[in-house]
Amino acid sequence: MSDVAEVAGVSHQTVSRVLNDHPSVRPETRDRVLAAISELGYRRNSAARALVTRRSGTIGVVTTGSLLYGPTSTLVGLEEAARDAGYFVSVATISGFDAATMHGALEHFMGQGVEGIVIIAPQVEVMRAVEDFDAPVPVVMISSADQPDAVRLHTVSVDQFDGARQATRHLLAAGGGEVAHVAGPLDWFDAQDRLAGWRAECAAAGVAAPEPIEADWTAERGYAVGRAMVREGAPSAVFAANDQLALGLLRAFWEGGVRLPQDVALAGFDDVTGSAYFTPPLTTVRQDFAALGRLTIEALTAALEGRSVTRHTLPAELVVRASSWSGRPASRVGE
Structure with missing residues (x-):
């Protein structure tokens, strides 16, 4: 710092003020000190500073x-x-x-x-x-x-609980019947809260909540669950605990000739990068x-x-896309 002060033609205290963004330093003085720091390759010693x-x-x-x-x-x-x-x-x-x-x-x-x-x-x-x-x-x-x-x-x-309630409320309106839930691993608090939010919204709407389908967080598990739904008869709406599960469901439904959103309304959770480009684009809950x-x-x-x-x-913020709604609802619509 003494070397910087000498090159810049200022005091040691002025260099310290510049390094600590003190407002009392004139702009031209600050520029001169910063130029000297760049010229000398000065780096503050964090270990020494921590001791002081x-x-x-x-x-x-x-x-x-x-x-x-x-x-x-x-x-x-x-x-x-x-x-x-x-x-x-x-x-x-x-x-x-x-x-x-x-x-x-x-x-x-x-x-x-x-x-x-x-x-x-x-x-x-x-x-x-x-x-x-x-x-x-x-x-x-x-x-x-x-x-x-x-x-x-x-x-x-x-707020995982309210995010799940928002998704379930939307699916109840979009699907016109019960909403199935593919749950994440229940040793995760997020999965527990999303499950509880889904149940609470179904109860508030007076709709019976079917037995949740236990899963993990993977697209592979979502695909397996989706194939079983195609064989046994798909529900009118599905709330997946995350977007990877929803991605697997989308693949299984596409292979089985199940149309979204005409036959099944689907929503995930997280708004992962690229979810707006799934086929169809995925309705999901965004976390900031x-x-x-x-x-x-x-x-x-x-x-x-x-x-x-x-x-x-x-x-949490519900982002509505084509996997659950073919029109443009009043709630936020994703790209």
């Missing part, structure tokens, strides 16, 4: 390492929001969620001097481990699960992962500043 300020500018993230669209998009949205807020992200991908493994991740982060921890916790197994997760820094959990009473956490999520990332960082920042943080839930 006791702030590392780093957030630890514990994730399952799932390659599924939801968890992956959550991690990407979180990292982008953290970077925009001036933080770097250190990720610990763990496959086991016993107390020893979680403790190891915690010790790893504490060794890095992280300012806070985010846990992407979509599964029951993760939540059980979180119940014993005692961190000396603020912790925010991204999960639709109810927060354990014994744990001091801050929770953010997308960028907004989820920003909300997580806002909650973590509030906790770091000692402000109270309540549970935050983002709305």
Whole structure:
């Protein structure tokens, strides 16, 4: 920094102000300092700065390492929001969620001097481990699960329950009969909430909810379920717990000569990249992962500043496309 100050012809304090975006620096002075930084190839020593300020500018993230669209998009949205807020992200991908493994991740982060921890916790197994997760820094959990009473956490999520209700309500109107549900694995909180939302909307409409069809998150399983529906008689509408299941159903229905939306109205969940280009384009429920990332960082920042943080839930958005509706309904219509 002294070298930069000498080249730019300013004080050491002025260089510091420029590096920390202080508003009192004149634009021409800032430009001169930035030019000197570029000329000298200066890089701030984050480790030394952390020793002085006791702030590392780093957030630890514990994730399952799932390659599924939801968890992956959550991690990407979180990292982008953290970077925009001036933080770097250190990720610990763990496959086991016993107390020893979680403790190891915690010790790893504490060794890095992280300012806070985010846990992407979509599964029951993760939540059980979180119940014993005692961190000396603020912790925010991204999960639709109810927060354990014994744990001091801050929770953010997308409203999976209402998203499922929106999809089911639309399918009841589009299909004119009962709505079948192909459920995701029920050790996932998202799958539990989508199942509960489907049941609640059927009950509110006075329509009997058939027995849900248990599945995983894959197109292969959706295809197998769709083939069985073609053999046994397809329902008038199907709500799939995610878009990959819906993709498999679409293939099976196409092979079996089942027309969408004339014979079956179909909706998925997630609005994965390319779902607008399925054949036909897929009605689905969109989750705003960028907004989820920003909300997580806002909650973590509030906790770091000692402000109270309540549970935050983002709305889900129904996107209606040709797999369920041949006209243009009043609700949002996708491309």
